[in-house]
Amino acid sequence: MDVFHSILLLISSSFFIVALRSLSSPHTARNGNLLGMIGMIIALLSALSFHSTNDIYIIIALLSGALIGIYSAMKINIKSLPEMIAAFNGLGGMAAVLISLAEITEKNNDYLPNSIGLIIGALAFSGSIIAILKLSGKIFSGTIIFKGQHIINLLLFTAIIFLCFLLIFKENIRLFYIMGALSFLLGILLVLPIGGADMPIIISVLNAYSGFAAIGIGFVMNSVIMVIIGTLVGVSGTVLAYIMTKSMNRSLANVILGNIAGNKKNNIISTDKNIHRSSPEDAAFMMENATNIIIVVGYGLAVAQAQIILKKMADILENKYSDNVKFAIHPVAGRMPGHMNVLLAEAGVDYEKIFALDDINNDFASTDIAIVVGANDIVNPAAETDKNSPLYGMPVLEVWKAKTVFVIKRSLSSGYAGVENPLFFYDNTLMIFGDAKEVLEKIVQNLE
Amino acid sequence: MSCMETMYLFEILILSAFIGYFVIWGITPALHSPLMSVSNAISGIVIIGGILSFENSENINSEIMSFTAIFLASVNIFGGFALSERMLKMFKKKSDQKGKK
Numbered sequence: 001m002d003v004f005h006s007i008l009l010l011i012s013s014s015f016f017i018v019a020l021r022s023l024s025s026p027h028t029a030r031n032g033n034l035l036g037m038i039g040m041i042i043a044l045l046s047a048l049s050f051h052s053t054n055d056i057y058i059i060i061a062l063l064s065g066a067l068i069g070i071y072s073a074m075k076i077n078i079k080s081l082p083e084m085i086a087a088f089n090g091l092g093g094m095a096a097v098l099i100s101l102a103e104i105t106e107k108n109n110d111y112l113p114n115s116i117g118l119i120i121g122a123l124a125f126s127g128s129i130i131a132i133l134k135l136s137g138k139i140f141s142g143t144i145i146f147k148g149q150h151i152i153n154l155l156l157f158t159a160i161i162f163l164c165f166l167l168i169f170k171e172n173i174r175l176f177y178i179m180g181a182l183s184f185l186l187g188i189l190l191v192l193p194i195g196g197a198d199m200p201i202i203i204s205v206l207n208a209y210s211g212f213a214a215i216g217i218g219f220v221m222n223s224v225i226m227v228i229i230g231t232l233v234g235v236s237g238t239v240l241a242y243i244m245t246k247s248m249n250r251s252l253a254n255v256i257l258g259n260i261a262g263n264k265k266n267n268i269i270s271t272d273k274n275i276h277r278s279s280p281e282d283a284a285f286m287m288e289n290a291t292n293i294i295i296v297v298g299y300g301l302a303v304a305q306a307q308i309i310l311k312k313m314a315d316i317l318e319n320k321y322s323d324n325v326k327f328a329i330h331p332v333a334g335r336m337p338g339h340m341n342v343l344l345a346e347a348g349v350d351y352e353k354i355f356a357l358d359d360i361n362n363d364f365a366s367t368d369i370a371i372v373v374g375a376n377d378i379v380n381p382a383a384e385t386d387k388n389s390p391l392y393g394m395p396v397l398e399v400w401k402a403k404t405v406f407v408i409k410r411s412l413s414s415g416y417a418g419v420e421n422p423l424f425f426y427d428n429t430l431m432i433f434g435d436a437k438e439v440l441e442k443i444v445q446n447l448e
Numbered sequence: 449m450s451c452m453e454t455m456y457l458f459e460i461l462i463l464s465a466f467i468g469y470f471v472i473w474g475i476t477p478a479l480h481s482p483l484m485s486v487s488n489a490i491s492g493i494v495i496i497g498g499i500l501s502f503e504n505s506e507n508i509n510s511e512i513m514s515f516t517a518i519f520l521a522s523v524n525i526f527g528g529f530a531l532s533e534r535m536l537k538m539f540k541k542k543s544d545q546k547g548k549k
Contacts, residue, residue, distance in 0.1 A: 024479075029479055043493060213491075214491050
């Protein structure tokens, strides 16, 4: 590595840092992505400028990867965005695994950094595969728990750490392979018990892993840029995971151990309580006469693919009845951090009308109508009042402070946490049962 | 790898962690999805490791492995950036519409 390459990589790293920084506002975000691409091109050119006889193969691998990557990113349905992000995380992890294996077979006897690249890369890869299968509903998307699971995980973890240390003193390629296989297994077992609503956390963690794996490879290759970028990505994923767990009032350990599932069994919804049913027609009538409306969206909106019709409803309310319509998004709504924001952006909702939890919670008291579409746990008042509730302490959107609350929902079933939602039985809550898309279409018809 | 080189990389790691920490907290929650997508794309930087490893390879096994690593990391990089671009375009559209109005 000479001065020329060092300077190129220094420039490239700066581009990456500014790129991430640009994501602080939607105005600058797209430039940020562009800066990231420029940074990557500089880094690639610097690596390719070393010249060797094998350059042609490298170009082939690079271009075919680029084609497939761009093609799949362009073709994928926005609905499958979380799966796609998990898939890319997994690929980065697998690349780290392969590099560490290649280096070890080439008699690079620097075992510790290679082990780190291998272990974390393998965790990222197999964890992502399970996450994708869960997100796409190919395997049961809830929590999968079997007896002795925690003990098996602990044993696997201990064995991996033990092998990792053993390899520093006693170089042995076979043990290295075994360690890799155990890491793949651990990745599967760690993600299996994690259910639907905890997905934003696990996706963030997998994101962090793909960064940590890059750090390991950076130490193997003695490469400053890989350490810098790996750390940035690792920190980014960790901070996101932290924000997500805070928004659920849970610890990371609690999520990984799948503890919330323990509360699932004995929660049968009591049907004898009084609920107030309403219809799309009534809702439309009340909305026409309202002034302030807040729409709360949850994962159900994505499932029903009702974002376009929701945006249409908001537009009619604003333009025809000059209502003041805002959108509220809870940090953990959806299956990845910021999922609902992307969904509403896809529908064309102005991001200045979309508010985060802290910015809008005080507004509910002065709101005529709060509409809850496809959300449950994030609007559960028990999180504030019922000390025995598993949700207690989780920050929630205080929709019940609005004069009237409409909840559009398929049935009375409990949310992911398996907790009954007292909101449904409040006097100012009106339930509209049905598919979110159909209900919203009916409301729009009536408004028109 | 010598001890000094390792220490040097550790210093870089710690300083980068501080930069990352402050940069990431400044990011608006609305853009958390594109953030993951962009950070994911740049984590494909392991591709450089793949390229170096490929060029140093002397046996066919490690060549195949590092070749595949370059390929996978490339999918990760270009796919990640394309996906972020697609997402961010949706966010951009509104301010444009607004400007026209």
